[in-house]
Amino acid sequence: MTQQLAVQVKDVEMHFNMSKEKLESFKEYFVKLMKRQLYFEDFVALDKVSVDIPKGDVFGIVGLNGSGKSTLLKVISGILKPTKGSVTVNGSIAPLIELGAGFDMELTARENIFLNGSVLGYSRKQMKERFDEIVEFSEMREFLDAPMKNYSSGMVARIGFAIATITRPDILIVDEILAVGDFHFQEKCERRISEMMSGGTTVIIVSHAIEQIERLCKHVMWLERGKVKMIGDVTTVCNAYKES
Amino acid sequence: MKGSLQVFKKYSPLLYDLTSRDVKIKYRRSVLGLAWSILNPLLMMIVLTTVFGHLLKVDMTTLNFPVYFIIGNTMFSFFSEATTGAMTSVIYGGSLIKKVYIPKYIFPLEKCLFSLVNLLFSMIAVVIVMLFRQVTPSWTMLLFFVPILYCFVFAVGVSLILSALTVYFRDLMHLWSILLTVWMYLTPIIYPMSLIEDATGLSGQILRTVIQINPLYYFVDYFRSVLMFGTVPGLQQNLICFGFGAVFLIIGALVFKKLQNRFILHI
Numbered sequence: 001m002t003q004q005l006a007v008q009v010k011d012v013e014m015h016f017n018m019s020k021e022k023l024e025s026f027k028e029y030f031v032k033l034m035k036r037q038l039y040f041e042d043f044v045a046l047d048k049v050s051v052d053i054p055k056g057d058v059f060g061i062v063g064l065n066g067s068g069k070s071t072l073l074k075v076i077s078g079i080l081k082p083t084k085g086s087v088t089v090n091g092s093i094a095p096l097i098e099l100g101a102g103f104d105m106e107l108t109a110r111e112n113i114f115l116n117g118s119v120l121g122y123s124r125k126q127m128k129e130r131f132d133e134i135v136e137f138s139e140m141r142e143f144l145d146a147p148m149k150n151y152s153s154g155m156v157a158r159i160g161f162a163i164a165t166i167t168r169p170d171i172l173i174v175d176e177i178l179a180v181g182d183f184h185f186q187e188k189c190e191r192r193i194s195e196m197m198s199g200g201t202t203v204i205i206v207s208h209a210i211e212q213i214e215r216l217c218k219h220v221m222w223l224e225r226g227k228v229k230m231i232g233d234v235t236t237v238c239n240a241y242k243e244s
Numbered sequence: 245m246k247g248s249l250q251v252f253k254k255y256s257p258l259l260y261d262l263t264s265r266d267v268k269i270k271y272r273r274s275v276l277g278l279a280w281s282i283l284n285p286l287l288m289m290i291v292l293t294t295v296f297g298h299l300l301k302v303d304m305t306t307l308n309f310p311v312y313f314i315i316g317n318t319m320f321s322f323f324s325e326a327t328t329g330a331m332t333s334v335i336y337g338g339s340l341i342k343k344v345y346i347p348k349y350i351f352p353l354e355k356c357l358f359s360l361v362n363l364l365f366s367m368i369a370v371v372i373v374m375l376f377r378q379v380t381p382s383w384t385m386l387l388f389f390v391p392i393l394y395c396f397v398f399a400v401g402v403s404l405i406l407s408a409l410t411v412y413f414r415d416l417m418h419l420w421s422i423l424l425t426v427w428m429y430l431t432p433i434i435y436p437m438s439l440i441e442d443a444t445g446l447s448g449q450i451l452r453t454v455i456q457i458n459p460l461y462y463f464v465d466y467f468r469s470v471l472m473f474g475t476v477p478g479l480q481q482n483l484i485c486f487g488f489g490a491v492f493l494i495i496g497a498l499v500f501k502k503l504q505n506r507f508i509l510h511i
Contacts, residue, residue, distance in 0.1 A: 016509060029413070078345040081505045093345075102340045106269050115265060118258035119344055 005090065006171050006202035007053040007076055012085035014046040014071055014226075045071045046082070047226045053219075055090075055170075058203045060217035060234065062210065062241050068226040069206045073173055076204070091170025091202075094120065105149035109140060109159060112148055116163050130166040137188075138162040158185060165192055172196060174205045190216075214238050251347055258346065259354055266358040281365035282372070285321070289314045289373060296434050307436050311472050314373050316433035316464045318366050319391070323399050323460060324424045326359035330403030331410045331420060338511035348504045349497075352407040356400050363392065374471070382474030391466035394485040398459055401492030408503040411510050431460045459488040 046068045053059045061069045074080040077093050102119040103112045113134055117127040135141050138158040148156065165172070174193070193216070197203055207213055213220060213234070220237040222230040230237050271277045293310045296302070302309045330352035334341070337351040367388075410416045432440060432455065440451050455461050462485050469475045 027415075079342065080508060102344065104265055104269070106272070107265060111265070111268070115258075115261045118255070118261045119340060119346065121254050121258075123254075124257050 006055045008088040009051045010086050012049045012082045015083040016043045058217045060213040060220040061206045063223035067223040093171045094169035108145050110144050134162040171202045262354040263357045282369045285369040311377050322363040326356040326399040329355035331406040334407045352403040384470040387470045395463040397489035401496035404496030404500040408500045
């Protein structure tokens with residue numbers, strides 16, 4: 001059974017200790033410690049979330065701002081460690097949580113492509129082979145040797161998307177990133193994502209654009225204040241979500 | 245253990261790319277570029293050996309003071325630059341840590357590697373001074389990498405501790421720069437070791453004890469032995485150097501491992 005699951009999230013809880021103010025100096029820390037004012041507020045971002053995502057599924061996550069969607073994605077991709085519970089992931093993950101994370105604006109696009117590739121854990125050889133493909137997809141050949149700080153945000157996003165999607169990961173995580181770029185490039189991105197889906201990649205999408213979720217996903221989870229409100233196929237959950 | 249080695253291997257291109265990024269950014273748009281890495285220690289050497297040579301009345305006939313100074317200073321600068329750069333590296337890497345999974349120790353380790361590259365460039369300055377001051381060549385010079393390696397391991401250990409703690413207490417940045425200055429004066433760099441050996445009274449006794457527990461003294465002394473005195477330190481000094489490096493590396497790894505899961509909440 002577990003062989004067919006891409007991601008298994010089991011009773012995951014994520015707590016944050018929210019101190020009322022950020023203590024960043026020794027003095028403050030000791031003064032508060034002496035006065036016994038080191039209170040923390042326990043904030044539960046995810047509360048007993050369990051979900052099984054089968055291989056090859058296109059899974060959407062909906063919910064209002066602050067419902068824990070991005071936290072869940074971060075837990076799945078290994079950026080955050082859950083306070084309780086466990087996450088099992090079968091296969092490689094490409095996080096598209098924010099495009100262009102790790103670009104250094106002082107470097108040129110050419111240098112950044114290699115840097116970002118290694119941030120995502122690709123080998124040098126892979127990057128050299130795919131370099132032209134990335135440049136082709138992002139349509140940025142003429143600006144390749146200009147420092148990235150002179151780029152527009154749309155141009156940065158194009159390169160980011162091109163790098164993150166060059167390899168065929170087993171699991172692709174997409175967090176609100178399809179909102180960047182002009183409509184022509186958005187279409188191109190969606191085409192590439194559908195291409196990956198047909199190639200058997202499991203896709204997890206978070207979006208506020210409910211039409212996009214309806215168009216792309218098979219199953220949807222609805223999160224509310226860190227709790228699972230509903231999991232099911234796309235039409236039932238989306239209709240319930242729209243009515244709320 | 246095997247798993248973490250695999251992760252390290254997977255991310256070693258990142259280590260290389262981050263280091264080369266730092267090198268590129270450091271020298272981009274400066275006219276003299278790499279020459280600064282050579283000029284800087286040379287200028288320091290000229291000023292400091294002139295001033296301290298006179299102040300301390302160093303006998304230049306028995307001690308090749310400019311060479312003595314630049315060798316010690318090069319090693320200490322490496323340590324100071326590596327730890328200072330590394331301690332804020334996790335904080336500055338925050339934008340990445342929040343978005344992608346990367347082993348977090350990459351950041352302090354990368355800063356140490358970057359300083360190691362700078363050290364190798366500064367070695368050119370050391371060679372220039374040694375040629376100019378006519379140090380007799382010796383085969384022991386080929387062992388120059390041994391003390392560098394010891395010091396590197398030690399610096400990585402200290403960097404791991406500092407970078408993890410600085411995430412929680414940013415004051416450490418200011419405290420560390422003061423500590424480094426004190427540490428430099430407690431390491432025989434701008435004064436000959438004989439000055440400490442000849443010191444009398446209680447203060448001399450205290451100074452000698454402090455220097456004996458100072459890891460950097462052993463690295464610097466090793467460096468000087470192979471480069472300017474043509475001697476190879478014995479087993480005991482090798483064990484001391486190795487011991488300091490290993491102990492701090494282990495402590496550093498443990499501290500870092502314990503604290504790293506909560507980094508993301510503080511950066």
